[in-house]
Amino acid sequence: MADTIGGSSRPLVALTGATGFIGQYLLHELPKRGYRLRVLLRRPSTIPLDSASAVIGDLARAQNMSQALAGVDAVIHSAGIAHAMSGVPEDDYRLLNTEATIRLAQAAQRAGARRFVFLSSIRAQCGAVEAAVQTESIEPRPVDAYGRSKLAAEQGLAALDIDWVALRPVLVYGPGVKGNMAELLRLARSRLPLPFGGLTARRSLLALDNLVGAVDCALSVPGPLRRPLIVADPEPLTLPEMVAAMRRGLGRRPGLIPVPSGWLAVACRAAGREEAYRRLAGSLVADSTALRRLGWIPSVTTPAGLASLMQ
Numbered sequence: 001m002a003d004t005i006g007g008s009s010r011p012l013v014a015l016t017g018a019t020g021f022i023g024q025y026l027l028h029e030l031p032k033r034g035y036r037l038r039v040l041l042r043r044p045s046t047i048p049l050d051s052a053s054a055v056i057g058d059l060a061r062a063q064n065m066s067q068a069l070a071g072v073d074a075v076i077h078s079a080g081i082a083h084a085m086s087g088v089p090e091d092d093y094r095l096l097n098t099e100a101t102i103r104l105a106q107a108a109q110r111a112g113a114r115r116f117v118f119l120s121s122i123r124a125q126c127g128a129v130e131a132a133v134q135t136e137s138i139e140p141r142p143v144d145a146y147g148r149s150k151l152a153a154e155q156g157l158a159a160l161d162i163d164w165v166a167l168r169p170v171l172v173y174g175p176g177v178k179g180n181m182a183e184l185l186r187l188a189r190s191r192l193p194l195p196f197g198g199l200t201a202r203r204s205l206l207a208l209d210n211l212v213g214a215v216d217c218a219l220s221v222p223g224p225l226r227r228p229l230i231v232a233d234p235e236p237l238t239l240p241e242m243v244a245a246m247r248r249g250l251g252r253r254p255g256l257i258p259v260p261s262g263w264l265a266v267a268c269r270a271a272g273r274e275e276a277y278r279r280l281a282g283s284l285v286a287d288s289t290a291l292r293r294l295g296w297i298p299s300v301t302t303p304a305g306l307a308s309l310m311q
Helices: 021-033 065-069 090-111 145-158 179-189 208-220 239-249 261-270 274-281 289-293 302-310
Strands: 012-016 036-041 052-056 074-077 115-119 164-169 171-173 205-207 227-231
Touching: 012 021, 021 036, 021 208, 065 090, 074 090, 074 208, 090 115, 090 145, 115 145, 115 208, 145 164, 164 208, 171 208, 171 302, 179 239, 179 274, 179 302, 205 208, 205 302, 208 227, 227 289, 239 302, 261 274
Parallel strands: 012 036, 012 074, 036 052, 074 115, 115 164, 164 227, 171 205
Antiparallel strands: none
16 A cells, blocks of 8 residues: 655654544644654554555554554654543553553664654653643653553663654643543533632643644654653643633633632532542643754644634
8 A cells, every 4th residue: 555645755654543532633634744644553444545554453462563664764653541541450551551662662663763753641750730840850750550651661762772752741632632621621611600710720731733743843853852852832721711711712701700629629529520620620730841942833822722622
C-alpha cells in the first residue's frame, strides 16, 4: 500500500493510537503540515486512506515491526491505556504503556528512524492536584499506576540510542473529549446556574490544535532532544473562567453562583463526586516555557478554544 499523500519529499511518520481521541486528531491534522503518515493498528479499522497507509500488528508483540517501520523518518507513539480507565491492573499499565513503548522505540532505532515522539502525560510528573507550578526541573513524583507507567517508559527511552522526546500534556480538550472535561461541557451547556463562582484554583488545559503544533515542533526541531517536555496552553484558568468561556461560546452569560468551596466540596462528597470535583477544582498549573524556547507557538488561547468547542 502506498504511503504517498503528495510529494515524495514529505517526511514519513509512523503513528500509533490513531483511533484514539488524540490520535484521530493527529491523523487528520498532520498531513496538512506536510507529513505522510503510516498508521500502526492492532486490528483492521476504518481510517481515511487518502491521508495515510496502515500496517496491522500488535505493539505488545514483535509482529510486523520491521514492515511497519521500514523507511520511516520518525515515530509518534500515542497508543496506550488511558488514566481514566478504572480497574486496570498495574501490570497492564506496565505491559502496554511501558514495555510496548520501549519495544517500539527499539524497533524504530533498528529501522533507522530519526526521532521517537512519545505522548507521555503530566501524570508522569505529578498528581492530579499540585500546589507548585510544574516544570521539567521538578523531580517526577507520579502518584498512580498510569503515571508510573508513563515515567518508566520515559526512563526506558533514555536508555536507548535513538533520539526521543516525551511530551507531557496536561488535560487535553477538543472535539470528542471524554471524562471529567466532557461532564463540565455538559454542565456548561445546561441552562442551570452553576455553584462554581467561588472557586479560585487555576488549572492548565491544552487545546488539541496546540498539541498538534507541539508534536509538529517535536518532529521538526533540530536534535538531539532526549528529554521530556511539558505541553500546556499558556494561560491557566479557574473553573469559573472555564465555564464563562464555554457559555460565551454559546452566546450566554456565565450564570455562576459564588458558593463557598467548602460547601461545594461537602455536596460533591455526598453525591459521590468528590474525585471529579477535586480534579476540576484543584490547582494544577504547568509551564511550557522549555517547549516554547524550541519554537512551539500555541495558536489557540484557552478561553477562545473552550468557546469554540461549544460552537
